[in-house]
Amino acid sequence: MPHSQDGSELLTGPDAGGLLASAVSNAGGVLRSWELDHVDHRPGRSTKALYRTQVSWPALDGPHAPPREELFGASAHIGEREKDVASLEQSLLMTDGEITVRVWRYPDDPWLPMLARVCYPDVVGATLEELGVPTGTPPGTPLPLDVISYRPGRRAVLRVQLADRAVFCKVMQPRRSGEIVERHHHLASAGVPVPAVLAHHQGLVVLAELPGTPLSRAVLTEGAAACRGADLVALLDRLPASLYNAPLRAPWTDSAEFYAGIVGSSVPALAPRVDALVTAIRSGLAQVDARIGLRPHDVVHGDFYEAQVFVDRGRVVGVLDIDTVGPGRRADDLACLLAHLSILADYGATGRIAPEVHTRVEEAIAAWERVFAERVDPQELALRSAGVVLSLATGPHRQQEPAWESATETIVRVAERCVERARAAGAQASALRMPTSADPGSLPSVPSAPSSRIAARPRHEGPFADSPGDRDAPTQQRPITAVHGAAGPATRA
Structure with missing residues (x-):
């Protein structure tokens, strides 16, 4: 071969x-x-x-x-x-x-043995009942379900509609589910609004549905009014300090070379540009480290973006996907959100979302970035955003989007703009550090997813089909x- x-x-x-x-x-x-x-x-x-x-x-x-x-x-x-x-x-x-x-x-994924137990509408009900989750329907009743995401060999998330509510089946490699359940319980006991664990078994975790609306939807219709930037920071600050001893959550920027390698391999013409991005990110972070230090000092979510947050009437009411909570830097989480929104806004600039939606997303970015820059160093925030954007540049090829080469270049351009903002912020920080005659020792302060049985299958939609989630209509499987x-x-x- x-x-x-x-x-x-x-x-x-x-x-x-x-x-x-x-x-x-x-x-x-x-x-x-x-x-x-x-x-x-x-x-x-x-x-x-x-x-x-x-x-x-x-x-x-x-x-x-x-x-x-x-x-x-x-x-x-x-x-x-x-x-x-x-x-x-x-x-x-x-x-x-x-x-x-x-x-x-x-759905017979060799790494996800429970997937076939939850992806058929006429089987998932029995699986849930066996695990102690009542469906409110007669035995054997097919239950409507959607595949939110499916990453072969890695994970799948399915939404199942019961008689009176929806639940989410999160399928993963069996070795991981115990740790995920324990982490949900730990965060819930600390007052973090995570989904309740309803049941779990050998690589399957059943979660309750959060109240409210995903921020990814709310920001499209409400812009910055969907929630306050300060409330997003406050949500992250509620993550309990006891998880600081969990395994270190490496920032996306630590893997910049890896993601650049994927992009350069899939679109060779972009290789020089992504290599230059890596160099700029590395040198910029070295400057930040020399100025304020980059030691992990917070408990972070690890993959914090708009699809993970739920809001209701302007309030933050829930957060999803806490698998990666652990020690890190607050700038990583805040940059992750800004990076996802920045790509969405750029797709708007190229006509892939309506102009009024584009305007609302831009307004949200501007409002929230101002708040975030008061909480973390602006140069670090922009550099961490560039690293996350670079990681997302692998998505169009991975998901085989139409015109994925062009979409990849668009995302790389967003990362380059993040680096430009970082350079400006770094220059400003350097100027502020210059001693004055009045205060020769002053430095700027920095706030600290054969049978004729119908199985639900994934369908990729939009620029982030696999990150925020994709849905699919059922089809016959054998x-x-x-x-x-x-x-x-x-x-x-």
């Missing part, structure tokens, strides 16, 4: 069709067409990809039946063993001695049962 150092060339190029055809054939089907839907590329390490396919199942549907739309996942590892594989029974393993490729049919090269009919496990 031809391949690049990390398998990305194999899984994203034309040879991926042969891998998919082998997997489908082993399961008794015929691959009619395929297209890359999503790629998670870790340069030099591994690649995971998701494909939308058209597959015929002659033995089950008849030789003249139309093909069905199916999702297939694939992973490639080179020079290292697969880690944390929880189930081998619903995937096909292929290797040439150097590269190992595993192919599976959604499992693949090839196990380590063993052929078998397409039957449901």
Whole structure:
């Protein structure tokens, strides 16, 4: 099998069709067409990809039946063993001695064994009842559900509508769920408005729905009136100091070279620009470190942006996705929010959102950035924003957006503007540090996501489809049962 150092060339190029055809054939089907839907590329390490396919199942549907739309996942590892594989029974393993490729049919993700237990409308109710979550419906009643996000091999989030309320099924690798549940309980006991844990089991955590509206929606209609910037800072400041001893949450800027490598690999013409961004971020942070120090001094959320915050009538009422809470710097969280909003605003400038919405988002950025710059160092805030924007520049290729090359360049341009703001803030800070005749020693103070059973599937929408979440209408699914090269009919496990 031809391949690049990390398998990305194999899984994203034309040879991926042969891998998919082998997997489908082993399961008794015929691959009619395929297209890359999503790629998670870790340069030099591994690649995971998701494909939308058209597959015929002659033995089950008849030789003249139309093909069905199916999702297939694939992973490639080179020079290292697969880690944390929880189930081998619903995937096909292929290797040439150097590269190992595993192919599976959604929802039988080898790393997420509980996904198939919650992605079918006629199965999820029984799963919830078994875990002690009453659905308020007769046994076997199909429950409406949406896939909010799905990252092959990593995680999935599904929203399930019960008789009287909605719950969220968060699927992850089994080794992680216990820690996540414990962290939710810890934050709730400290008064942080996180979703209540309703149940959990071996990689599945069931969460209650938060009140209010996602800030990602509210900011589009209300702008800065959606909430006060000070309340966003106050929410973060409520994170309990007891979690300062949790594993260190590395800032996005620590991985700037990694993300630049992904962008430069997917769009080689951008490589010089992203390399220059990394250099500017590194040198700028060195200046900040020399001026105020960059030691972690706060408990941070770790992935704080508008889709994670819920508001109600101008008040902040909830926060999601606390998996990464731990020690860090407050500028990281505040920069993460500004970075996400800045990309959304820039898409508005290119006509991808309505002008009035663009105006409201810009107003929110301006209002909240002023507040944030009073809480943290402005130069650090801008540099941390640039680092987050650079990480988001990997999204258009990963999610296979239309015109993803152009979208990637747009995001890189946003990061460059963040660096320009950082330079201006740094120059201002340096000027303020110049001693005066009146006060020769003064320094500026710095505030401290075979069966004819219908399964819900993901659909990517918008520039941040996988970050804030994507939704999908249900479609018919049929499992693949090839196990380590063993052929078998397409039957449901």
